Amino acid sequence: MNEISTQACRGDNPLIRKLGRFVPLTEAEREALDELSRKSRHHVQGSDLIEEGDNPRAVFLILKGWAFRYKQLADGSRQIMAYLVPGDLCDIQIFLFETMDHSIGLLSDAEVVKIPSAEILDLMDRFPRIERALLWASLVDGATLREWLLNVGQRLAKERVAHLFCELYVRLAVVGLVEEDGSIPLPLTQEELADTTGMTTVHVNRTLQRLRKEGLISTPKGRLKILNFPKLAEAGGFSQEYLHIDGPPIEQRLRKHLAQLE
Amino acid sequence: MNEISTQACRGDNPLIRKLGRFVPLTEAEREALDELSRKSRHHVQGSDLIEEGDNPRAVFLILKGWAFRYKQLADGSRQIMAYLVPGDLCDIQIFLFETMDHSIGLLSDAEVVKIPSAEILDLMDRFPRIERALLWASLVDGATLREWLLNVGQRLAKERVAHLFCELYVRLAVVGLVEEDGSIPLPLTQEELADTTGMTTVHVNRTLQRLRKEGLISTPKGRLKILNFPKLAEAGGFSQEYLHIDGPPIEQRLRKHLAQLE
DNA sequence: AGTTGAGAATCACCTATGTGAATCCGTCGG
DNA sequence: CCGACGGATTCACATAGGTGATTCTCAACT
Numbered sequence: 001m002n003e004i005s006t007q008a009c010r011g012d013n014p015l016i017r018k019l020g021r022f023v024p025l026t027e028a029e030r031e032a033l034d035e036l037s038r039k040s041r042h043h044v045q046g047s048d049l050i051e052e053g054d055n056p057r058a059v060f061l062i063l064k065g066w067a068f069r070y071k072q073l074a075d076g077s078r079q080i081m082a083y084l085v086p087g088d089l090c091d092i093q094i095f096l097f098e099t100m101d102h103s104i105g106l107l108s109d110a111e112v113v114k115i116p117s118a119e120i121l122d123l124m125d126r127f128p129r130i131e132r133a134l135l136w137a138s139l140v141d142g143a144t145l146r147e148w149l150l151n152v153g154q155r156l157a158k159e160r161v162a163h164l165f166c167e168l169y170v171r172l173a174v175v176g177l178v179e180e181d182g183s184i185p186l187p188l189t190q191e192e193l194a195d196t197t198g199m200t201t202v203h204v205n206r207t208l209q210r211l212r213k214e215g216l217i218s219t220p221k222g223r224l225k226i227l228n229f230p231k232l233a234e235a236g237g238f239s240q241e242y243l244h245i246d247g248p249p250i251e252q253r254l255r256k257h258l259a260q261l262e
Numbered sequence: 263m264n265e266i267s268t269q270a271c272r273g274d275n276p277l278i279r280k281l282g283r284f285v286p287l288t289e290a291e292r293e294a295l296d297e298l299s300r301k302s303r304h305h306v307q308g309s310d311l312i313e314e315g316d317n318p319r320a321v322f323l324i325l326k327g328w329a330f331r332y333k334q335l336a337d338g339s340r341q342i343m344a345y346l347v348p349g350d351l352c353d354i355q356i357f358l359f360e361t362m363d364h365s366i367g368l369l370s371d372a373e374v375v376k377i378p379s380a381e382i383l384d385l386m387d388r389f390p391r392i393e394r395a396l397l398w399a400s401l402v403d404g405a406t407l408r409e410w411l412l413n414v415g416q417r418l419a420k421e422r423v424a425h426l427f428c429e430l431y432v433r434l435a436v437v438g439l440v441e442e443d444g445s446i447p448l449p450l451t452q453e454e455l456a457d458t459t460g461m462t463t464v465h466v467n468r469t470l471q472r473l474r475k476e477g478l479i480s481t482p483k484g485r486l487k488i489l490n491f492p493k494l495a496e497a498g499g500f501s502q503e504y505l506h507i508d509g510p511p512i513e514q515r516l517r518k519h520l521a522q523l524e
Numbered sequence: 525a526g527t528t529g530a531g532a533a534t535c536a537c538c539t540a541t542g543t544g545a546a547t548c549c550g551t552c553g554g
Numbered sequence: 555c556c557g558a559c560g561g562a563t564t565c566a567c568a569t570a571g572g573t574g575a576t577t578c579t580c581a582a583c584t
Binding site: 094154 | 331336340341343353355359360361363364397398401404405407408409412414415416417459499503506
Binding site: 418419461462464465468 | 570571572573574
């Protein structure tokens with residue numbers, strides 16, 4: 001495992017795709033991001049990128065495959081706190097901490113770039129606009145975490161699952177990972193869904209069956225097909241605002257703010 | 263309400279107290295922070311500092327009293343996502359968003375400073391060390407949020423409440439708000455505890471009684487007294503690491519990182 | 525002292541979800 | 555074609571925690 005796979009990373013670089021929604025990127029900026037992505041390595045499913053207690057000296061960028069952030073309790077129960085899909089960086093500033101307070105694992109084989117913290121700092125120095133976009137992305141991560149807390153704390157089983165599926169669909173759409181048939185990859189076992197939503201595998205199973213029976217989704221082989229997005233969104237109380245995927249690019253907004261300053 | 267109360271803010275400024283744990287502050291920096299705090303206003307219990315949907319153009323600093331971050335669902339249920347105690351700032355960078363995705367309310371009368379985003383940016387420009395400390399504080403907020411998700415997603419009622427109480431105790435200790443008798447203010451109704459832990463008022467009540475009966479806590483009039491911290495921490499699976507309140511100041515750590523850079 | 529109201533405590537009953545297996549099913553290596 | 559194994563399903567049963575309403579307490583106000 002872990003052999004270097006120096007691949008080209010054409011224009012379909014998911015990081016560029018994602019950040020490009022926040023700030024319009026110049027050629028130089030795109031080049032810098034592509035440069036970053038060239039050093040990806042292959043990691044195998046089941047391995048951890050970082051483990052709780054490690055001293056984090058780098059940030060990981062997912063180019064392909066899925067990762068997830070989680071915490072484990074003494075009694076073996078586990079809470080999944082985020083999914084990282086292509087284009088996602090695991091907490092940009094986490095290297096300021098002395099030790100990781102959570103782990104990051106891989107749900108599938110993945111192409112991952114390990115970026116030493118120094119390199120991230122350097123990149124942000126050279127490209128302030130990229131820094132803004134990254135900062136913005138990490139704000140969205142925080143907003144997502146808040147939404148998850150709401151989900152687990154207040155919603156019923158069916159709502160929780162429906163909400164999660166809607167979120168994943170929208171996020172994957174942003175990086176262009178929805179198939180023509182409208183399905184998305186979903187490399188999750190029911191156990192992982194359970195650890196995400198704070199329920200049991202058994203109850204996840206029951207809930208999925210209900211969603212299928214109601215014609216909201218179908219789940220072919222490691223994929224998820226949402227048959228009726230509006231209804232699923234309604235069932236889960238989902239509204240994509242917290243993902244901040246549309247709206248004017250951050251640059252304009254910031255300029256407005258600064259303008260009204262003095 | 264909301265009359266300006268230009269008060270002196272002696273050395274007991276909770277913000278200085280808190281940030282001082284992260285970076286050793288120079289006289290100029292302390293002065294700048296004190297300056298900020300001089301413009302506090304009185305706000306009354308029950309009012310909202312910001313509401314979901316607002317365009318956030320300022321950050322709030324709590325000097326006295328408690329605030330809380332929450333989201334409300336259509337069906338009226340509410341999830342509390344954070345408590346803000348003296349010395350806490352509500353998300354520093356949130357003004358980058360076009361609209362707030364949550365509200366901030368007051369649990370008690372409070373002294374609050376409203377800091378226009380421009381002023382925060384300016385402060386961070388002039389004092390990079392303060393910027394670091396603020397950034398650090400916001401990282402801790404994120405870590406706390408993750409811990410809450412774990413709490414609500416995986417722990418049983420008693421554990422949830424115990425964990426929450428331990429966290430609040432430690433955070434208040436940092437800003438010197440523990441009385442000699444070991445009790446802390448707790449301006450929360452059982453309903454608010456319920457909306458925090460994802461349970462019902464009825465069940466919160468049952469759980470509190472159990473904790474009292476087991477000799478772990480007592481709850482005199484708007485206060486909380488932890489009778490046996492180690493046992494309560496054990497009951498809640500609490501470990502204060504995620505609050506990052508000890509350990510070397512951020513400055514040293516960052517210097518180390520930068521040193522090992524080139 | 526009497527009234528009011530917010531919050532705490534109780535009550536009887538209910539159900540969404542958890543437990544702990546067992547069974548089934550498809551895939552993959554041999 | 556034959557295990558074997560990681561999931562997905564199912565089952566029978568248990569319970570933590572939810573519902574909705576009532577009552578109690580005590581501090582504030584008249």
